[in-house]
Amino acid sequence: MQPKETQVKAKKGLFKIVFSRIGIIALAIILQIAILFISVQYLREYLPYIYGLLILVESIVIIHLINSVGNPAFKMTWILLILMFPGVGMLFYLYVKIQPGSHILKGKLAAQHIETEPYRQQNPSVLAAIKTSKSANSLLAHYLHRQLGFPTYQNTDVKYFALGEEKFEEMLIQLKQARKFIFLEYFIVKEGYMWNSILDILVDKVKKGVEVRFMYDGLGSLTTLPWDYHKQMERLGIKCKVMGSLKPFLSTIQNNRDHRKILVIDGRVAFTGGINLSDEYINRVKRFGHWKDTAIMLEGDGVQSFTMMFLEMWNAESKETENYRKYLTRQSSGFQRGLGYVIPYADSPFDNENVGEEVYFHMLNHAKKYVHIMTPYLILDNEMITTLTRAAKSGIEVVIIMPHIPDKWYAYAVAKTYYKELIMAGVQIYEYNPGFIHAKVFVSDDDTAAVGTINLDYRSLYLHFECGAFIYNNMEVHRIEMDFQNTLKRCHKVSMMEVEKRSWYYILMGKALRLFAPLM
Structure with a gap:
């Protein structure tokens, strides 16, 4: 390739990046940060008394950080940023902490968790059984249920997938068996063989009266899906939501991504693990050599926790009343002790529990x-x-x-x-x-x-x-x-x-x- 052709291609590529959706958002955020720096510099040069007040507030913020509850590593990083960038670091910290968006989402998720509580009840017999089997694990079970509302289940079969290809094959089998509903929640979704194969089944199921809900993360799929993809799904009859879609302004919500991977079918089976819906996860596309990933499928009582996890996240930004009972898993009456114990759990940046x-x-x-x-x-x-x-x-x-x-x-x-x-x-x-x-x-x-x-x-x-x-x-x-x-x-x-x-x-x-x- 000639040097001039290379330069032309490079310019076109740069133009495409700058004026793409992600480029415009990035430029907008950089502009906000630049304004913050320029404002502080202006105060330092022309309004020294106000700048002095800013430094006083900075000292108070550092004292607050040292005495606040939280992971020491986060506190150390914030203090470092504040000291490295006087004024700017402190203003950025305050900006992050006082934003209402995160507090609103936190409140909505807490309300949803309370609403689903009746459908996450712990069977006392299961706790007694796990205590007899291994008392240390009963302590974990107690913590996860009492503190966070995640029950321990028996009567739950587990199937492990050592590769994305294995999970994908089972997903297609289970999706084709759907009769009532399909819930999907993924961090990364990318058009290609894997997702298109799944989408074909979803469209077919919608036509047959199966309820399909699909939720993906706005940042995780920022470069892999069109900006209006959720609207395309709605036109196909698939209920679709984008969690934390990226906006051209600084926001703490954008820092809290929906990294979960959940598939629930009829309340009968549930999948989770590391595998997203993109071709590299099943090694049809090579990005970093061979892609080694894993997943599990649950079948039985434990599926109900994943059903409730999905519905809580789905309804966090919804004003509609959810009929949770419609999606309940029918709990088994007897114990199949050979299947052992399963505790599905979720982790949120807002529940003060790691x-x-x-x-x-x-x-x-x-x-x-x-x-x-x-x-x-x-x-x-x-x-x-x-x-x-x-x-x-x-x-x-x-x-x-x-x-x-x-x-x-x-x-x-x-x-x-x-x-x-x-x-x-x-x-x-x-x-x-x-x-x-x-x-x-x-x-x-x-x-x-x-x-x-x-x-x-x-x-x-x-x-x-x-x-x-x-x-x-x-x-x-x-x-x-x-x-x-x-x-x-x-x-x-x-x-x-x-x-x-x-x-x-x-x-x-x-x-x-x-x-x-x-x-x-």
């Missing part, structure tokens, strides 16, 4: 032999570092599988900064040689597992809407561990020598980015 992290802490703190982990990201707070290293130092085999080909270079650079401390404590870290690990899996002691959407990073653990399922004494746990061992065969173990061989600028870049890890 549910996903608490489940992971529980597994690390109560393991007797091992905890095996698959995660795409490793951006840890002090509590998680302490828990991982304490478990390893106590003789528990702690093994983490990470990607070898990352999807985000900056997240990978930050993850590497934790390797040395973890390895020195006895935590074993492996990287998946064929490509990218997107699975979010914890498995321990051949009897306990957690599978869902929650990564080991600040965003998943603190900022996003997430979901998962805690599984105990179910035979499928053995398949999850078997998949872990099979995946391990395709990995290489990260040695201390490999960690020490990193270039100085890569180390420096990772450590600098780590300062802002809570925002990544």
